[in-house]
Amino acid sequence: MKSKIIKIIALVAITFALGSCSNDNDEETAGVGKLGVEFDNVFGSSNLILNTQNNVTSQGETLKISDVKYIVSNIVLTKEDGTTFVYPKAKSYFIVNEADAATQEIALENIPAGDYTKIKFGIGVDKTQFDLGASGQGDFLTIADKAGMLWSWSAGYKFVLFEGTFTSASVTTPTSFMVHTGQTGTDYNYTEVTLDLPTKALVRTNITPDVHIFADVAKIIDGKNKIKLSDNNEGGMGAMIMGGTNLPLITANLSNMFTVNHVHND
Amino acid sequence: MQAKYLLLFVLPLFWNCSEDADDVYKNIPLAVEVPSNFPPLAYDLSTNPPTEKGFELGKKLFYDGRLSSDGLVSCGFCHIQQDAFTHHGHTVSHGVDNAVGTRNTPPIQNLAYQTTFMYDGATNHLDLQPVIPFTNPVEMNGNFTKAIAMMKADPEYQKLFKIAFTDGEINSENMLKALGQFMVMLTSSNSRFDKYRRHESGGTLTNEELDGYAVFNAKCASCHATDLFTDNSFRNNGLPINPAVNDVGRYRVTELATDYYKFKVPSLRNIEKTAPYMHDGRFFTLEAVLEHYNSGVIASETLDPILNKNGTLGILLTEIEKTKLIAFLKTLTDNQYLTDKRFSEF
Numbered sequence: 001m002k003s004k005i006i007k008i009i010a011l012v013a014i015t016f017a018l019g020s021c022s023n024d025n026d027e028e029t030a031g032v033g034k035l036g037v038e039f040d041n042v043f044g045s046s047n048l049i050l051n052t053q054n055n056v057t058s059q060g061e062t063l064k065i066s067d068v069k070y071i072v073s074n075i076v077l078t079k080e081d082g083t084t085f086v087y088p089k090a091k092s093y094f095i096v097n098e099a100d101a102a103t104q105e106i107a108l109e110n111i112p113a114g115d116y117t118k119i120k121f122g123i124g125v126d127k128t129q130f131d132l133g134a135s136g137q138g139d140f141l142t143i144a145d146k147a148g149m150l151w152s153w154s155a156g157y158k159f160v161l162f163e164g165t166f167t168s169a170s171v172t173t174p175t176s177f178m179v180h181t182g183q184t185g186t187d188y189n190y191t192e193v194t195l196d197l198p199t200k201a202l203v204r205t206n207i208t209p210d211v212h213i214f215a216d217v218a219k220i221i222d223g224k225n226k227i228k229l230s231d232n233n234e235g236g237m238g239a240m241i242m243g244g245t246n247l248p249l250i251t252a253n254l255s256n257m258f259t260v261n262h263v264h265n266d
Numbered sequence: 267m268q269a270k271y272l273l274l275f276v277l278p279l280f281w282n283c284s285e286d287a288d289d290v291y292k293n294i295p296l297a298v299e300v301p302s303n304f305p306p307l308a309y310d311l312s313t314n315p316p317t318e319k320g321f322e323l324g325k326k327l328f329y330d331g332r333l334s335s336d337g338l339v340s341c342g343f344c345h346i347q348q349d350a351f352t353h354h355g356h357t358v359s360h361g362v363d364n365a366v367g368t369r370n371t372p373p374i375q376n377l378a379y380q381t382t383f384m385y386d387g388a389t390n391h392l393d394l395q396p397v398i399p400f401t402n403p404v405e406m407n408g409n410f411t412k413a414i415a416m417m418k419a420d421p422e423y424q425k426l427f428k429i430a431f432t433d434g435e436i437n438s439e440n441m442l443k444a445l446g447q448f449m450v451m452l453t454s455s456n457s458r459f460d461k462y463r464r465h466e467s468g469g470t471l472t473n474e475e476l477d478g479y480a481v482f483n484a485k486c487a488s489c490h491a492t493d494l495f496t497d498n499s500f501r502n503n504g505l506p507i508n509p510a511v512n513d514v515g516r517y518r519v520t521e522l523a524t525d526y527y528k529f530k531v532p533s534l535r536n537i538e539k540t541a542p543y544m545h546d547g548r549f550f551t552l553e554a555v556l557e558h559y560n561s562g563v564i565a566s567e568t569l570d571p572i573l574n575k576n577g578t579l580g581i582l583l584t585e586i587e588k589t590k591l592i593a594f595l596k597t598l599t600d601n602q603y604l605t606d607k608r609f610s611e612f
Binding site for chain 1: 314387390391394398402442
């Protein structure tokens with residue numbers, strides 16, 4: 001009887017021990033949590049203020065920006081151990097709009113708990129999705145239509161929309177500019193950006209980190225590739241950059257437009 | 267005795283149960299048959315397989331003026347079935363508020379076999395094509411948000427979306443897929459010419475028509491190739507530029523200098539019904555078209571080399587050849603397609 005009781009006690013003790021061991025490990029990285037990704041638009045070293053702010057490029061052009069919108073999609077998060085989490089594709093299309101603060105904070109849900117060190121995202125709608133036509137678009141066409149991010153002369157999305165007026169040495173009266181990137185007949189113009197997180201984003205069931213990204217809109221036309229609006233001002237009617245060879249140059253600039261300024265783990 | 271009568275009274279009450287069957291209606295797939303004389307299908311059926319209710323929904327959308335900003339201009343407003351889904355007699359069409367565009371309404375036929383759409387190839391996916399006329403301010407001037415609100419409030423649309431799509435959602439994806447299914451099923455393959463090609467009864471061509479076919483193969487088939495009568499390429503066929511419009515064609519999409527003034531080679535099926543001709547509808551008769559090729563071709567940097575051989579511009583055609591060609595082209599008229607009730611508004 002005694003030995004039996006001792007065995008039972010031993011069995012129970014071991015069970016507790018084992019049970020509590022595994023519980024300790026699971027509590028840290030079990031379950032799912034949320035992650036906030038904030039897209040904060042800036043111009044160079046200033047915060048971006050629409051319409052009134054004078055923004056000067058390295059090409060000596062002064063821009064007053066009225067509109068900045070871009071499609072963010074296909075978000076992939078990388079953990080410290082190198083494994084990745086691909087955010088469900090159908091839910092991964094967002095439109096960031098400078099004029100609408102609510103769109104600048106993207107709330108991602110059901111992220112497996114863990115320590116994340118990298119974030120990757122696309123600017124635009126990827127070709128794989130676009131080639132499916134309407135399949136898998138869900139409501140996104142409607143959302144894009146409402147946001148003015150659909151072309152109507154061609155059935156495509158605008159990936160980046162960047163508009164305002166500009167002046168320069170050769171263009172002295174404020175003249176409008178519109179930069180729209182997207183698929184053209186010759187180039188698809190979708191690009192992906194991978195950013196290292198300066199501190200780890202600790203996603204837990206009870207911790208929702210916030211990844212605060214700065215998007216330097218100056219880089220759209222004044223990055224690795226320099227595009228002069230004054231050189232694209234046909235007949236003085238405005239710099240309309242919506243196709244042709246400028247778009248791949250602008251698209252190449254986009255990978256340097258984004259940096260992670262900081263990560264909160266609250 | 268009484269029990270019998272009781273049964274007779276009670277039994278009919280059970281007959282109403284069959285009405286419940288409507289609520290569990292099963293959507294029936296539609297077979298897409300490739301005619302033996304056609305090239306292979308280009309449309310990917312796996313992402314949007316046509317079904318009875320999907321087609322019905324697509325047709326309802328096609329003929330619904332409420333998709334436009336003025337409530338009148340449906341797709342069917344310009345795309346009229348008896349004209350092979352073109353706009354009889356109109357060089358260009360008028361959209362909402364009588365706004366006018368710059369291009370002639372093209373036919374809707376056999377689009378499932380094409381890989382690029384619109385005169386300038388502005389889109390490569392059939393499901394996305396409707397976005398262009400739907401959102402164009404001078405055509406339907408519509409927007410998805412309003413259209414979806416309209417459909418969500420309409421019991422007929424609610425029912426159709428629910429049955430036609432597994433997720434039953436009224437959204438832009440399903441709206442475009444329904445239209446895609448409708449367009450995929452619009453196949454014109456039963457003209458007298460088709461029957462001749464497939465050795466079916468009713469497929470006899472007269473000597474004049476056969477002569478015309480021979481002229482066609484010698485002088486036209488290099489661009490108007492296959493039994494779909496197009497090689498789907500973009501070419502400049504020497505039309506004088508209309509300075510009021512200066513339509514640069516494919517250049518607008520690619521911005522390549524080599525694409526200036528190039529337009530897609532159209533299919534010639536049902537050509538008897540699709541006048542006027544060319545991207546801007548400038549020729550009212552087939553005779554005028556052939557005379558253009560014979561004597562009206564203008565040289566330019568992007569003129570197609572086929573129309574500039576050995577210093578001769580265009581394609582020389584005698585009067586007799588023109589008559590025979592036109593006789594042949596009329597054999598491409600497909601009355602079954604033009605009158606098929608499945609595609610009709612009423």
